[in-house]
Each structure stands twice: as C-alpha cells, then as structure tokens.
Amino acid sequence: METKNTWKTYDEEQLKAVDAFADEYRNFLDEGKTERECVDLIVNMAEQQGYQELEKVIKAGGSLKCGDKVYSVCMNKSVAMFRIGERPMAEGMNILGAHIDSPRLDIKQNPLYEDGGFAYLDTHYYGGVKKYQWVAIPLALHGVIVKKDGTTMEINIGENDDDPVFFISDLLIHLASEQLEKKAAKVIEGEALDLIIGNKPFVFENEQEGEKKNTEENAQDGKKEAADAVKKGILDILKKNYDVEEEDFLSAELEVVPAGKAREAGLDRSMILAYGQDDRVCAFTSLKAMLDVEDTERTACCLLVDKEEIGSVGATGMQSRFFENAVAEVMNLTGEYSELNVRRCLSSSCMLSSDVSSAFDPAFASSFDKKNVAYLGGGMVLNKFTGARGKSGSNDANAEYLAYLRRIFADGEVNFQTAELGRVDLGGGGTIAYILALYGMNVIDSGVAVLSMHAPWEATSKADVYEARRGYEAFLKGAGF
Numbered sequence: 001m002e003t004k005n006t007w008k009t010y011d012e013e014q015l016k017a018v019d020a021f022a023d024e025y026r027n028f029l030d031e032g033k034t035e036r037e038c039v040d041l042i043v044n045m046a047e048q049q050g051y052q053e054l055e056k057v058i059k060a061g062g063s064l065k066c067g068d069k070v071y072s073v074c075m076n077k078s079v080a081m082f083r084i085g086e087r088p089m090a091e092g093m094n095i096l097g098a099h100i101d102s103p104r105l106d107i108k109q110n111p112l113y114e115d116g117g118f119a120y121l122d123t124h125y126y127g128g129v130k131k132y133q134w135v136a137i138p139l140a141l142h143g144v145i146v147k148k149d150g151t152t153m154e155i156n157i158g159e160n161d162d163d164p165v166f167f168i169s170d171l172l173i174h175l176a177s178e179q180l181e182k183k184a185a186k187v188i189e190g191e192a193l194d195l196i197i198g199n200k201p202f203v204f205e206n207e208q209e210g211e212k213k214n215t216e217e218n219a220q221d222g223k224k225e226a227a228d229a230v231k232k233g234i235l236d237i238l239k240k241n242y243d244v245e246e247e248d249f250l251s252a253e254l255e256v257v258p259a260g261k262a263r264e265a266g267l268d269r270s271m272i273l274a275y276g277q278d279d280r281v282c283a284f285t286s287l288k289a290m291l292d293v294e295d296t297e298r299t300a301c302c303l304l305v306d307k308e309e310i311g312s313v314g315a316t317g318m319q320s321r322f323f324e325n326a327v328a329e330v331m332n333l334t335g336e337y338s339e340l341n342v343r344r345c346l347s348s349s350c351m352l353s354s355d356v357s358s359a360f361d362p363a364f365a366s367s368f369d370k371k372n373v374a375y376l377g378g379g380m381v382l383n384k385f386t387g388a389r390g391k392s393g394s395n396d397a398n399a400e401y402l403a404y405l406r407r408i409f410a411d412g413e414v415n416f417q418t419a420e421l422g423r424v425d426l427g428g429g430g431t432i433a434y435i436l437a438l439y440g441m442n443v444i445d446s447g448v449a450v451l452s453m454h455a456p457w458e459a460t461s462k463a464d465v466y467e468a469r470r471g472y473e474a475f476l477k478g479a480g481f
Contacts, residue, residue, distance in 0.1 A: 089341070102276040346440070433445050
C-alpha cells in the first residue's frame with residue numbers, strides 16, 4: 001500500500017483552513033516553550049471555552065452533569081481536562097493524551113561561575129539530545145526563580161528582538177583536528193554544555209573620587225574579587241532587574257531552549273520549523289480537538305503531562321497518580337464514585353496516545369523501512385507499537401481496536417498512515433501509551449510525523465498537523481469500543 005499525499009486531497013477552502021490552523025499552532029509554540037508556559041496557555045484557552053477548575057467546583061460543593069467542562073492542574077506542569085458525556089463514566093472515556101515537555105538544557109542548582117573572563121551557567125541536559133547540536137546557536141532562558149519568601153520571578157530572556165541571547169561555544173575548525181576524530185556522542189561532552197551569559201567585568205562608582213573603576217583596579221578584596229569580576233557583574237544585573245540573589249538559584253527551575261519563533265519552511269510554505277514540536281504538536285492538536293468538540297456520548301478527556309522525555313517519572317509524569325485521582329474526583333461529582341467504578345471507567349476507556357513519529361528522511365534512508373514509515377504530508381500517523389529490539393517496552397495495540405479506529409477515521413474522512421519508528425534492531429523509543437494500557441484500556445500511539453526529531457529545530461508538515469486535529473476530534477466524537 002502506498003501512502004497518499006494529503007495535500008492532493010484538499011480544495012481551496014481546505015488549503016486556507018490548513019494555513020490558518022498552522023498560524024495558530026505556531027503562535028502556541030512561540031508562547032509555550034516550557035511545560036509551565038504550556039499549562040498557562042492551556043488553562044487560559046480552556047477557561048475562555050467555559051472550563052472550570054475542578055478544585056474550585058469541589059470546594060464549592062458543586063456537582064457535574066452532561067455537558068459540564070472541568071480541568072485540573074498538577075504543579076503547574078500537567079493538566080487534565082474533562083467534558084462530561086451522556087453515558088455514565090463507568091462505561092469509559094475517550095482520552096487524548098500527549099506530553100508537553102521537550103528535550104532541552106536545565107540550569108543546575110549551583111550554576112553561576114566565572115572562567116577565562118566569561119560568566120557561565122552550568123547545565124544538565126534533559127531528555128535524549130545530540131549534544132553537538134546545541135552549540136553555537138542562539139539560546140533563550142525560560143522558567144521561574146522562587147525566593148525564600150515564596151515570591152516567584154518569571155524569567156523569559158532571549159525571545160524579544162531587543163533581548164540578549166545566550167550561547168554555548170564550540171571549538172574553531174582551525175584547532176579541531178583532535179575533536180573531529182571523536183565519535184559524535186563525544187564531540188561535545190555533557191559537562192561542556194555550559195551557557196555563556198556575560199563577559200564584561202563589574203564596574204562600580206568610587207565614592208571618594210566620583211569616577212568608575214574596574215574591580216581589577218581595586219585591590220582591597222585581592223585577587224578573588226578581580227577573578228570574579230564578570231560573575232559579580234551578572235549578579236549585579238540579576239539584583240537590579242529581578243531582585244534575585246545567587247542563593248535563589250537553589251529554588252529555581254530554568255530551562256535553556258533555542259531562541260526564536262516558529263517559522264514556515266520551504267518556498268511553498270508547506271512545513272513548520274520550530275523547537276519543541278515533540279510533543280507539543282500533538283498536545284496542541286489534542287487541545288484544540290477537546291476545546292472544539294460538541295456534546296459527546298462518552299466523557300471526553302484530554303491529558304497533557306510532563307516528564308515523558310525522561311521516563312514519565314515524578315509527580316507530574318504519567319506514572320504518578322494525578323490522572324487517576326482526577327478521574328476519581330470527577331466521578332464523585334457526577335455521583336458515580338466508587339473504587340470499582342473508577343476501575344471500570346479506566347479499563348473501559350479508549351485512548352489515543354498522541355505522540356510524534358519519525359518521518360522518512362531520504363538523506364538517511366537506510367535507517368527506515370520504506371514500507372512502514374511515516375512520510376511528511378501523509379496525514380496523521382498510527383503506530384501500532386513502538387519500543388525497541390523485539391518491541392521491548394512497547395504498548396502493542398490489538399487488531400480489533402485498529403479496525404475500530406479505521407472506521408472512525410473513514411467516517412470522518414481523516415487522512416492517516418501507519419508507521420514504525422525505524423528499521424528493526426536499529427533503535428526505538430517509547431511514549432506514555434504503555435502506562436495507560438496498564439489499566440486494561442485500549443491504547444494506540446497516534447500523532448504527527450517529525451523530521452529531525454529531538455533536534456533544536458524540528459520540522460512537520462502543515463497538512464499532517466491539520467489532519468491530526470481532525471482525527472482527534474473524530475475520535476472524541478466516536479462511541480466507545
């Protein structure tokens with residue numbers, strides 16, 4: 001079977017709709033480069049569509065009925081949304097699940113130091129990255145710094161045109177003969193991914209003479225002060241601009257991401273080039289389907305979580321009880337709660353684990369099975385299984401569920417393709433699918449093909465993004481399997 005090119009199926013109106021949706025998606029990528037930023041955007045969009053915060057409904061002693069819409073946030077990094085359907089929740093839900101974390105560099109807790117006339121922030125990379133891709137490109141700093149008194153400073157530096165950017169240096173080609181002999185995994189070591197944030201020594205006003213002098217000219221504090229002059233200058237800026245002390249890095253969450261806006265790619269403007277499309281392309285399309293869907297037979301749910309890139313661990317990852325607890329609370333407000341009913345709800349649910357798939361890259365054709373790979377422009381992607389080497393660590397959807405989804409997408413005239421992540425025994429990957437499958441529900445990976453996945457800049461097809469949005473809404477409307 002050949003993969004159909006989705007672009008060929010569109011009329012003029014649909015082409016306009018594809019571009020309009022892509023513009024909205026690019027704005028989401030620009031405003032949501034971290035999990036916290038994504039959650040803020042998601043909550044704002046949800047509340048504009050009439051969603052209420054679950055915890056507020058509980059405190060007010062409220063209840064939920066068919067058509068009601070609620071959301072719950074976990075530690076500002078994960079969110080679950082529910083639209084109550086006509087059927088009892090014990091009969092199951094239709095769930096869209098994606099993750100909103102992406103590979104990046106995280107700032108360490110004791111990060112600021114000076115060496116060779118530069119001020120640095122020490123980093124630890126997050127998720128699977130090719131470390132050499134992160135050097136010599138403009139980088140931005142996003143996140144929060146929380147002071148001891150609970151005051152939270154939001155940090156976003158490097159995105160506006162008049163903002164400074166940051167970078168990680170690379171060795172000049174003239175001196176790189178030894179470096180070029182190394183394997184790609186060792187060309188840039190993890191400990192070398194330190195962010196350059198300044199180069200100007202601190203200058204202060206001499207009270208007696210009324211003139212500015214470099215700290216190196218003031219030997220009162222000796223060589224130590226002179227050696228830390230650039231670092232001291234950075235601390236002075238942090239204090240003046242943000243009221244932040246060096247100690248406040250202890251309770252900070254700062255992420256280093258590529259600076260710059262999502263862009264249209266190609267002379268035909270058919271693609272989107274941006275940071276973080278794994279997996280925010282699936283998060284956004286799932287969110288839009290959830291916000292736009294009308295009344296459904298089964299309760300519709302959209303689950304957008306953190307920490308997938310490092311194993312779905314922690315309180316905000318899929319392995320936590322956040323989602324299960326939220327389901328129990330919602331069922332309590334609908335009058336259905338019991339431990340048995342929660343179990344029945346979860347085991348009877350159907351889910352699309354909305355995560356990206358690798359796109360065929362002709363430059364590296366030998367890494368793929370051409371008959372079983374996703375192609376840019378081929379529509380949304382279904383991955384029956386992921387995993388690695390013998391499907392290890394994979395959720396493997398059953399044939400009956402695939403047939404059910406084929407009917408839903410056929411009825412909705414949704415363009416889709418099926419794929420594997422790559423050539424057998426070459427590698428592999430995982431999603432949150434296997435975690436939800438532990439409840440006994442039907443789950444399959446479904447998403448968008450991405451070129452250069454996990455690189456600082458990833459590429460997707462506008463057509464695939466649009467079809468994913470359409471496919472997710474068709475799934476939410478579909479009756480239970």
